[in-house]
Amino acid sequence: MPSSAANKITLAMAIVLGVALFLPWLLHRNAPPDTLLVLYCAHDSVFADSIIRQFEAKTGITVQVRYDEETNKSLGLTNLLISERAQPRCDVFWNNQTLGTIRLKREGLLATLDPAVFARIPTPFKDPDHQWAGFAARLRVYLVNTDRMPASADDVAAALQANSLSNVAIAVPLFGTTLSHYAVLGDQMGLAGLKVWHASLRHRGMREVRGNAAVKDLVAEGACDFGFTDTDDAFAAIDAGKPVTMFPVRLETGQTICLPNSVAMLHNCPHPKAALRFIEFLLSEEVELALANSGSRQIPLGPVDHAQLPTDVVELRKWAADCISLEGAAEHHDEVLKWLTSEYTGQ
Amino acid sequence: MTLNTSIICSLARSVIIASIAVWPVVMLGAGIEASRTIRARRWRFLLAVFPYFLPELLIGFNYRLTATLLTAGTSPLTAAICTEGLYGLLMLSRGMAVGVCLSMLLPRGNASAAALHAWVLLRHTMAAATWWAGWWRLKFFGAWQVPLVAWSVMALVTFQEFETAALLQIDRAPISWSVWLFDAHAGGLPLWDSLRLMVGPVLCELVILGPALYMLLLRPVADENGPVSNDGLNARSSAWKSVRYAALVTPGIVLFVLWPLMHNFLPIVRGGMLLLNKATLRQSLVEILTSTGFAVGATVMSLGIALRICAAFQSSPRAFGSRVFWISLLLPGLLGSLVLSLALLAMFQLPGLRGLYDTWLPLLLGQTMAVLPFAVAVGLLLTRVSDPAALHTAKLLAVSQESRIRRQMATLRWRLTTGRWLLGGLIVAHRCFWDVTVASILRPVQVEPVVTRLYNEMHYGRTEALLSLAILAALTPLAIAAAAMLLSRLATICTSRSSN
Structure with missing residues (x-):
């Protein structure tokens, strides 16, 4: 040079x-x-x-x-x-x-x-x-594709008991609100119960994708019947005119998961x-x-x-009124994350 | 899934893809060289390398839904096969594009077919071990040189890939160590532990790079090549090579251009209208210009270092230690954006460097190091594949008494010098511009590059906004580059007028 x-x-x-x-x-x-x-x-x-x-x-x-x-x-x-x-x-x-x-x-x-x-x-x-x-706050909800299955909370509950969940989607629970959802379940079921529930979902072939937005896309485009996501993602699909509706995720106690x-x-x-x-x-x-x-x-x-x-928020407020306190979830958060990290990365 | 399992899967995939891709790369190279005209050759080359220049981010986003539709209602095993298959196909197309690029950039082997034939005739005149050592050397630095280096780099590119794998991932497939590492880090793994875990992937990358490093370190340098041979333009041009070229290049064009365009045509149009009507246009342009500024800065830095590396290899024979030093500068970039960015993040957390953490320097340095190997490839192309005779002729004719000839020669001179470098710079800047990993990890809080914004848009699944912004982001730097080229060309012509 x-x-x-x-x-x-x-x-x-x-x-x-x-x-x-x-x-x-x-x-x-x-x-x-x-x-x-x-x-x-x-x-x-x-x-x-x-x-x-x-x-x-x-x-x-x-x-x-x-x-x-x-x-x-x-x-x-x-x-x-x-x-x-x-x-x-x-x-x-x-x-x-x-x-x-x-x-x-x-x-x-x-x-x-x-x-x-x-x-x-x-x-x-x-x-x-x-x-x-x-x-x-936001709520954890089931987003349901109304072209693919009847749209009622009972139908969703029944579908969750089916032998195959290959048409149901959830985000990888290592991040975001799905992790919070798991922490709430850890508080409710105990870690052992949560592990059994998670293993059952995986055993029955539930689709795991990266992020709630991906869950929303899967359901909105008809690749899955329904999925776990948040109200903001659900509204994105509803506003886009997709054939979807939503129901709050309810725990065994009937409480909802509200994430401020x-x-x-x-x-x-x-x-x-x-x-x-x-x-x-x-x-x-x-x-x-x-x-x-x-x-x-x-x-x-x-x-x-x-x-x-x-109007939408007035309806959501009724669901949010039943929400569970997150104090217990906060206590279980680290324990759940540690287990999930081990489950997903072997660490 | 442990790190070791994911490394083994990623390694197996990259070895398989590179081993498959190396054959079509040779055929595509022959197809390009069989072009009847220079213009046809350029077009064939562009079509073959095009998939490599499309942002992984957009490809991953585009095929995310395809992957989910492919796997809908299937068993977990079928779903894994489908996602692995789709990902493998996309990686194969990208790998082939990289391979073609390299096969055109790299000098031909030092050992000719005639030399090898002569060596074969000497088979019984020396000890078997000596003969085989010589034969191996002639093959390695001869016919195998380009395919071996191309294999190394294709395998490395596939092994390092992160964006598309992460976006396509359903039920943990495609399995990728880079996604695993990210998950482990995001799951709360301390930074230093993440860096410690990178030892395994880094060793694999060095093994993959073995053939290319061996070539660069031990290749005889005394007999350097001149310009790329033009032999292929005439005699070897054949219909069969063209047909074979077309058959091999078509899947890449379909996967990376036609299918995404068909699939997203209406959202692109709607998004374009949306963008025109939005007050956010100004903000978008600021973000695009920010990205462009950093890309230009990193390009200048990386090309500057790259030229010194090229000079070190092209000048007189260098000591082994000197070559190791220059190659070591390439290693951070060869290890991928994720590893590099995490390492730099850790570095700028150290007490002595902490003051520089929230400045523009980490991002600039990250982009420079990430793109350096690519800049070296471009530098090699620009310095080796030049035609000194044409340049000299242009210089001689530039002093012609006739103004028309002077103008034409000034234009030609510009094409042979500044124009080529600007084009090379544009190619390097393009890589910097679209590197979302470096930008997201190392950017200071004061600036928002457009790629990180695009990732935000992707999060909402706002296809229309994403596509319109992506197209604006793709076109703005190109428009700036075109303007820079035009101005530079006009300046050259004006200078030639005034100097005569």
């Missing part, structure tokens, strides 16, 4: 490195610490984005968001937060369920807040130590003032109503003006 060409290449590489190192500094050097917020958000970006932009417009605080990229790609925001323990860059964690947040609390990563911040949220949905609070979003501030986070303002905003009636009226139809947990709720 001629030396002139080598010099040009070296110069180009130096410019790239220089830009990579100094441009971010130039862009952010004048930003006061109170006008910036770093948010890790596990809620779907298509729904969370408008809420975040609303907060920005209202407060003038710039929110830098890191979304979860779906089970296949994401290392999991919870795991990432644990790995960043030594130098947290995240201020607020908006989780799309509660069990991962409880894990962070156990790891000592969450800040304790003034109880007044969580005042609007009913006691069953918030941490007694004031480190996190739940809001805007949760929010928490990280201990030693870089922007605590902005973080507090965001948490207050997220737990407001305004946001719960906005999420209820979004495509995901999240169920408000705090008091709201019922007249502003869509």
Whole structure:
């Protein structure tokens, strides 16, 4: 290689490195610490984005968001937060369920807040130590393809007893709300009972796919009769005009599984003032109503003006009224995850 | 399913696929060389390598539903066979594309058929062991060189694959160590334990790479090749080779182009309309430009390093240690995006480097290292398959008194120099742009590359939004590259005018 060409290449590489190192500094050097917020958000970006932009417009605080990229790609925001323990860059964690947040609390990563911040949220949905609070919930449901089978809860219950479940789908329970579902079952049945139930499903050939969205696709496209998923995925199929309907998953006690979003501030986070303002905003009636009226139809947990709720959510609230407390599930979460990791990876 | 089981399955699959693919690769190469014109040859080459350049993400997404429909209502065993079969077919098409690319890039073997024939005539003049050693060497660095290197790389690409396997996976099939490792990590395995578990796959990859590494380390360098031979353009052109080429290239075109297009035509159209009407267009463009910026940066870095590696191998004979050093730079990229990204994540958590964790550097470094082996291949192609005589002629004619000739020669000069490098850069940048694994693990919180957004769209199963965004993401960098090429070409022509 001629030396002139080598010099040009070296110069180009130096410019790239220089830009990579100094441009971010130039862009952010004048930003006061109170006008910036770093948010890790596990809620779907298509729904969370408008809420975040609303907060920005209202407060003038710039929110830098890191979304979860779906089970296949994401290392999991919870795991990432644990790995960043030594130098947290995240201020607020908006989780799309509660069990991962409880894990962070156990790891000592969450800040304790003034109880007044969580005042609007009913006691069953918030941490007694004031480190996190739940809001805007989803339900675990059976999504049924109405072209392939009769659409009633009894038919689903009967189909689950059949010898073959090769037309029934569930997500791999290592992640997300299916893991929470398993943790609830672990609490209800005990780990031994859960293992028997899981083995029975696998023995009868239930289809395991990666993620609730894949379950929804299978049922919506008619590859499966029904599957276990969440209300937001079910509404995605319903809104797309697919021949589907849903019923809540009910435990033997008749209770439903309601999975709230949760929010928490990280201990030693870089922007605590902005973080507090965001948490207050997220737990407001305004946001719960906005999420209820979004495509995901999240169920408000705090008091709201019922007249502003869509019909779908009014129906969901009746199901959510029967929901089980997640305290027991939180206690069994680690035990269930450990067993599932061993079951799926041999570790 | 243990890691060892998944490694054995992945290894078996990659060995089988590479061993099957190596034969069609040779035939496709012959079919390309049998083209009657340069233009036909280019088209044949593009069609054969096209499947490799389609993002794995989109292919996996497209065939996710196909896999589920194939397996609906079947027994677990049949379902596993169906998903493995579909995945194997997709990997075979990709592997063949990689193989063809390599067979066109790599120099022909140093030992000719005539040399081998002469050696055969010497069969009884020396000890059997000596003769066999020589015969082996002539074969290895002769006729077997390109197929062996192609086999290594095809097997490696198949062994490393993650996106498509993860997206197609139903009831744990197709079995893949990369998916297993991801699951174990996502299931709460500490990062350092995950890295420790990578020792097994890494050793397998080194074994797979054995033939290619042996070739690079021990290949005689004194007798370097010149430009690729054009012998195939005339005499060897035959209808049979063309028919065989068409038969072999068709499955890839059907699997990677026609079927996805047929299957998604309406959603693509609807999604396009949706995107045009949405206020999110601006945000999408920002994300696409962010990805483009990082891809361009990583391309400059990787091509810069690649050229130094190429120079090290093409100049005077180098010591074994020197070659090992240069090859060691390729290893992180050869080990795959997942392994590389996890290792870099761990590295930037270390006390001395922690301050750089949330900067642009980890992503830039990750993309650079991930694409480096590919950049070396492109660098080799650009530096070896050039025609110095044509370039010299163009330079001589550029001083012509006639302005028309000067303009034409300036254009030709541009094509032979800057244009080729820009095209090579575009190919490398394309790989960086679509690498979702590196982007999702190493990106700083301030930036959102478009690939991670696409993964979000995929999560919701919003086919229309996904496809429209994917098409916009695919077209925008191409438009930027086309504009850059046009400007660079005009600049060359203007410079030639002013200098005369």
